[in-house]
Amino acid sequence: MPSPYRAIFATPGTKSFSAAGLFGRMTLSMMGIGVVTMVSQLTGRYGLAGALAATMALSAAAIGPQISRLVDRHGQRRVVRPATLISLVAGAGLLLSAHLRWPDWTLFAFASVVGCVPSVGSMVRARWVAIYRDSPQQLHTAYSFESVVDEVCFIVGPILSIGLSTAWFPEAGPLLAACFLAVGVYWLTAQRATEPVPHPREQHTGGSALRSPGLQVLVTTFIATGAIFGAVDVVTVAFAEDQGHKTAASLVLAVYALGSCLAGVVFGLLRLSGPAARRWLLGVCAMAVSMIPLLLVGNLPLLAVALFVAGLAIAPTMVTTMALVEQHVPRAKLTEGMTWVSTGLAVGVALGSSTAGLVVDAWGARAGYVVPEAAGALAAVVAFLGYRRLRPAPQQAGGALPQATGGSTTDDRSEDHAQQRHLA
Incomplete structure (x- = not known):
């Protein structure tokens, strides 16, 4: 690894929370395409599959910033773990309802809650900021590394999700995505030493x-x-x-x-x-x-x-x-x-x-x-x-x-x- 990258990982805890972030972000590239593959295989309805993927994306867009706002106030561990649990339960409901051919409205109901998944990439970048706020060059290198991790997820994730759902069983891709999310989030939030200090409500003036x-x-x-x-x-x-x-x-x-x-x-x-x-x-x-x-x-x-x-x-x-x-x-x-x-x-x-x-x-x-x-x-x-x-x-x-x-x-x-x- 080039020396600037070695330098940013010299601080204790950085390798561990970055690795946890990699696991947690795999779901971002796997869940949507996995649901599309699963539903299209089970029902042959590509329109329904695309609509469910869009529902999850819009749900994450609506809920994600609110979760992050609570994280800034109360800390990553206190907020992210319950939010992830809700998302995982909703994901399990989505897979079950698709497998058992429940009515379409149940699929959309669960898909709209799956978006409760936290923005793991933002949590990891916030930790880098807490460590290297006073070192602009090292923070720049850290941001670059996390961007590379994002791209690795988008190279590997879809291939893995589609491959499992087509070669094993239809629910395999989304199921593995949920497992990655659970492991990544709970591993990340277990690392208290590098968690950014939360800011109480009185510091959040201006909306x-x-x-x-x-x-x-x-x-x-x-x-x-x-x-x-x-x-x-x-x-x-x-x-x-x-x-x-x-x-x-x-x-x-x-x-x-x-x-x-x-x-x-x-x-x-x-x-x-x-x-x-x-x-x-x-x-x-x-x-x-x-x-x-x-x-x-x-x-x-x-x-x-x-x-x-x-x-x-x-x-x-x-x-x-x-x-x-x-x-x-x-x-x-x-x-x-x-x-x-x-x-x-x-x-x-x-x-x-x-x-x-x-x-x-x-x-x-x-x-x-x-x-x-x-x-x-x-x-x-x-x-x-x-x-x-x-x-x-x-x-x-x-x-x-x-x-x-x-x-x-x-x-x-x-x-x-x-x-x-x-x-x-």
């Missing part, structure tokens, strides 16, 4: 973290960004089917994630200078431009190359986004702020996948790549319009806000200034 203008820009942009991801997944499967190699779609999409994974590794080795907002804007624009070649490809090998190149912009943009969340959200609401970004992404994925499906049905697979291109263009427009809200604040009396360069604010005085700016 939700989403009141921050900077966070509003990030979340809105990531709704469009999520639409890119959701559309690319659906259209790529349809394109591979048109080419007579539907099973190759998972490999092509794995190449997409691999590009992001490699970019994240390299990005974590860099020593960055200048404002994070500028890098973020360039990253969003690069993601939009990288969608153009998808409109021109005519076969799967060229599509794989185009998606690999497109993936190179993902992880650096994600890493920079988390640095900006830390800059624009008060410390007492950090976990909630990170979860709002993930929520925007989840909503975008649901919108992008559904829109892409309609376009593919109407005009064919190749035309479907217009959807991620349009979503990328929209993300770039929103990023340009909101850029002013992300730039570092001008100097204020008593000191200036530090600029995020992949790092963080470095003292309580800076945090107070940030709170004053966002709550004004």
Whole structure:
């Protein structure tokens, strides 16, 4: 492992909570596609399968930030364990109702509660912040590493979930996803030494973290960004089917994630200078431009190359986004702020996948790549319009806000200034 990565794991406890986070996040990439595979195998109804996956995604988008808000107030262990138990019980009900062919409304009832699953990635990143808040370069490397972990989950998870559900029994994929969640969450919350100190209610003035203008820009942009991801997944499967190699779609999409994974590794080795907002804007624009070649490809090998190149912009943009969340959200609401970004992404994925499906049905697979291109263009427009809200604040009396360069604010005085700016 390169030396910057060795350095961040020198602190006791970091290897353990990061490993726990890997297990806990596997469910993110496995549960949705696992439910789609399970339901389609048991009933042959792809419409029902997609509707259930969308219900779970929207449920997580609605409930996730509220769970994270409670985590900031009361601590990870006290909140995350009960929330995970509720999600696991609902997941068990979903699998049972599908297996026993209960009425459709029972499937949707359970699916709407499965979204109670906490944002494990936000919990892990909050621990890195608690350790390396005063070391911007090490925090940048930690964010990059966690971005790589995200991509590993999205490379391995869908292949594992689909493979088990098709080769073993239909419920196997979602069942393993639930097991990963249980192991990851309970292992993570058992590690009290690295758990961030909760902030009592009196420190949570001003309502939700989403009141921050900077966070509003990030979340809105990531709704469009999520639409890119959701559309690319659906259209790529349809394109591979048109080419007579539907099973190759998972490999092509794995190449997409691999590009992001490699970019994240390299990005974590860099020593960055200048404002994070500028890098973020360039990253969003690069993601939009990288969608153009998808409109021109005519076969799967060229599509794989185009998606690999497109993936190179993902992880650096994600890493920079988390640095900006830390800059624009008060410390007492950090976990909630990170979860709002993930929520925007989840909503975008649901919108992008559904829109892409309609376009593919109407005009064919190749035309479907217009959807991620349009979503990328929209993300770039929103990023340009909101850029002013992300730039570092001008100097204020008593000191200036530090600029995020992949790092963080470095003292309580800076945090107070940030709170004053966002709550004004």
